[in-house]
Amino acid sequence: MTPVRLALYGFVGLVLLYLMIPVIIIVPMSFSSARFLSFPPPAFSLRWYEAYLGSVAWMQATKVSLILAVSSSVISTVLGTAAAYALNNSKSRLVQSLQVILLLPLVTPIVIIAIGVFFVYAKVGLLATIPGLVLANVMLGIPYVITAVLVGLRKFDPTQEMVARSLGMNRLRSFFVVTLPQIRPSVISGTLFAFISALDETVVALFIAGGENQTLTKRMFTALRDEIDPTIAAISSLLTAVSFLLVILIALNAREAKPVPEERVNGH
């Protein structure tokens, strides 16, 4: 190996270390017995996990976040899949140009989205309500579902659906029986994307969550701004574990999906 290549690998190793350390460091911190940050932790303890699980306020916030993430990811999957199907199958220029609007939440700075939603909710009385939070996260989740499902639909051979329809199925039924099973992996990864995005969403929640309906992330943000409490490390470790679990699901799901279309095409 040349010295240049060795230096290159060394540099890349350091960059990867920089990427991984913050993710890993929270785990030992969460098992520390100390009130204040010290590393390495003086002794092993589960007190911060107990503090989290035993706190009514944290538990309530966790409940709100979970309800929010589940319902908004399901709703944005339905709306996003329908929209992606229309975008993929319509030849009208108008429909195509609407794609720009549908992807708008991805490019707009999040604070601007937040004050916009805050303004609308203040008018219609949806501030600090669960439906309000769910709706806002549906809006944020739709672009993820659309991009994921479009990837699946572009690989799908639309003649199969046409065959089903020529054999007498209506459009709706042929979609559910023929198309959906084949694009299922991309739909599922869209849902998981939307779920993680809703679970992590903080800025919009800062503006529109409140009272009984605080989200986990809003509470964490306030706690981090005021004082650093190792309870946050325990929650962070759990949150990271949940995210990683979902990513592994996405990966397995994608792997399972790959061979299918090829086999189908070759099997004609």
Next chain:
Amino acid sequence: MFLLLVPALAVIVTLLLVPLLWLAWQSVYHDGFTLENYRRILSEDVYWHSFLQTFRIAFIVTAATILLGYPVAYVAASLPRRWSIVVLAMVVLPFWTSVLVRAYAWLILLQRTGIINSILKSLGLIDTPLILVNNEFGTVIATVHILLPFMVLPLYATMQKIPAELTMAGASLGGTPAHVFLRVFLPLSLPGIIAGSVLVFVLTLGFYITPELLGGGRTFMVSMLVSRNVELYNEWGAASSISVVLLACVFAIFWAASRLIPVERLMGMR
């Protein structure tokens, strides 16, 4: 077909497009047409400085992600598949960790009494703790960490498509490795650099949580300006004009970039 679009469109139009148009209106109308809100951005130091600081941070972060991300993408693209997956997994994993969690981790690492300072102290390299966080430095470190995957992924995608034959041809024609890299590989990877830079730059412009938690009040980015004006002062006029300018910057950059490379490539990832 259009009917299938309606529900998704309705949600985005009522919760995003209408408020955006209202913000634009609000920024120029207050008991009559006025440009007062825009004049203030130019004349008041706080606003002006915030925009300058935000753009400076965006430039620093973009440059840093190119410097750190290019070698990583290069190595990932040149290694055998089994190893490149390991490298990419390490790039993508932090991407899935909550931004809040990572801000917390950086506080633990960079504080006065944090891990980095204790290590440096026990090694005898420093006497007084370095101030690594609650300033622009801490904000940049954490922002680069969050946005590095957005640089590495498009770079990797571009580099992977560069045929190995081209660099081999360059070498066989007598080019030194450095020469071949600079004249063949680097120009071919340029679209990836542009795509990654646009994403990183634009996303940095909208950063909020990281500077709020790690900036220690000394880093005052545009997003914080918007939120303060609404939350503390209830100044919708100021908040809207700042939002309009910020959005105009974001869209202008995307538009300019889409002339260079297809939009699909800019948006297709994540």
